[in-house]
Amino acid sequence: MSERTPEEQDALVDRISADSLTTRRDYLRIVATVSGGLAVGSTLVSAGVLHRHGDGAADPLKVADLLPKGRAVTFNYPGEEDRAMAIRLDDGTLVGYSTVCTHLACGVLWRDDHAEEDGLYCPCHEGVFNARTGEVTAGPPPRPLPKVIMVEDAVGAVWAVGTARSGESEEAGLCRGLVSRNPGLADRAGCGRQR
Numbered sequence: 247m248s249e250r251t252p253e254e255q256d257a258l259v260d261r262i263s264a265d266s267l268t269t270r271r272d273y274l275r276i277v278a279t280v281s282g283g284l285a286v287g288s289t290l291v292s293a294g295v296l297h298r299h300g301d302g303a304a305d306p307l308k309v310a311d312l313l314p315k316g317r318a319v320t321f322n323y324p325g326e327e328d329r330a331m332a333i334r335l336d337d338g339t340l341v342g343y344s345t346v347c348t349h350l351a352c353g354v355l356w357r358d359d360h361a362e363e364d365g366l367y368c369p370c371h372e373g374v375f376n377a378r379t380g381e382v383t384a385g386p387p388p389r390p391l392p393k394v395i396m397v398e399d400a401v402g403a404v405w406a407v408g409t410a411r412s413g414e415s416e417e418a419g420l421c422r423g424l425v426s427r428n429p430g431l432a433d434r435a436g437c438g439r440q441r
């Protein structure tokens with residue numbers, strides 16, 4: 247994936263915001279601090295795109311008013327049965343994952359007393375995942391944990407805004423839903439550059 251400069255990202259946000267047919271509301275101010283330097287997610291959320299049914303991934307869900315470093319919060323996303331977790335790593339990075347183990351679907355737990363390399367643990371068969379990447383670091387799980395795409399808004403609240411399949415990048419996950427439903431917007435958001 248090619249990196250966009252800050253100037254290019256700003257121009258992208260401006261273009262999409264100008265094109266957006268929605269009026270700006272509180273949730274449209276969600277911007278800026280995004281997990282993993284995610285440009286497309288912040289762009290789409292700031293443009294209000296992800297909130298509209300059919301335009302992108304699942305509707306944004308606020309999961310915490312604040313998430314301090316070294317803490318995690320569990321929630322269900324994108325469906326009511328879909329167990330998920332957001333973690334604020336020690337360096338402030340925000341990450342999110344499905345907590346359904348890719349081995350036999352047991353619940354994956356956050357271990358705040360472990361290094362991030364083995365911070366996520368499945369007790370059923372001792373599966374271990376890297377808390378920063380979701381990659382498997384030990385045990386029988388065959389695939390990384392699917393990601394839940396997290397963003398932080400201007401007042402520090404934490405939102406889930408979409409999902410990515412196991413091994414898929416966050417931007418690719420957002421774009422996958424958008425390309426099929428709103429190709430024009432996907433193009434303006436730079437989704438063509440993600441593939």
Ligand code: FES
Pocket residue numbers: 347348349350351352368369370371372373385386387
């Ligand atoms: S179900 Fe998680 S390691 Fe087996």
